Amino acid sequence: MIISTETMELLDKTNQIVTMIKQSMTFMIYEDKRQELKQDTVAQQLIRQFEQKKQAYEEVERFGRYHPDYSKVLKETRLLKREIDLNESVAAFKVAERKLQALLDQVAETLAFAVSKDIVVEKDGALFTEHSKGCSTGGGCGCSA
Numbered sequence: 001m002i003i004s005t006e007t008m009e010l011l012d013k014t015n016q017i018v019t020m021i022k023q024s025m026t027f028m029i030y031e032d033k034r035q036e037l038k039q040d041t042v043a044q045q046l047i048r049q050f051e052q053k054k055q056a057y058e059e060v061e062r063f064g065r066y067h068p069d070y071s072k073v074l075k076e077t078r079l080l081k082r083e084i085d086l087n088e089s090v091a092a093f094k095v096a097e098r099k100l101q102a103l104l105d106q107v108a109e110t111l112a113f114a115v116s117k118d119i120v121v122e123k124d125g126a127l128f129t130e131h132s133k134g135c136s137t138g139g140g141c142g143c144s145a
Contacts, residue, residue: 017107026096026103033089033096040089050084053077 021027037043053076060073067073084090105123112119 021103021107024103026099030096030100033093037089037093040087043084043087043089046080046084046087046090050077050080053080 053073056069056073057077060067060070064070085094105121109121109123112121
C-alpha cells in the first residue's frame with residue numbers, strides 16, 4: 001500500500017482522537033478502576049477461582065445434563081460468578097468499562113455518520129439495535145430491515 005499525504009493526515013487526526021480519548025475523564029476513571037481491580041487481592045483470587053471453575057463447567061457442558069456433576073458444577077459456577085459480580089472492585093470496573101464503551105460507541109457513530117447516514121454502527125456490542133437501521137427480527141419491530 002502506498003501511503004499518500006491524505007492517508008498520513010487521516011492517521012494524524014486518528015492519533016489526535018486517540019489522545020483526546022485517553023485524556024478524557026471517562027478513560028482516566030476506567031484506568032483507575034482497572035488498577036484498583038488489579039490490586040484487589042480478594043477480587044483477583046475470585047477471578048482465578050472462577051477461571052478454574054469455568055474449565056470444569058466447560059467439561060460438564062460438553063455432556064450437558066447427562067453429566068453426573070452437571071447440576072453441582074452449574075450451581076457452583078453461578079454462585080461464584082455472582083460473588084465476583086458483587087465484589088466492589090469488579091462492579092466499579094464494570095461500570096467504568098461500560099461508560100468507556102459508550103464513549104467509544106459515540107465516537108464511532110459520529111465518524112461513521114459524518115461519512116454517510118446509511119452506515120450501520122455497532123452499539124453496546126450489538127450490531128442491530130432499535131436505534132440502528134435494522135434488527136434481528138427481520139423488520140418485526142417496525143424497522144427498515
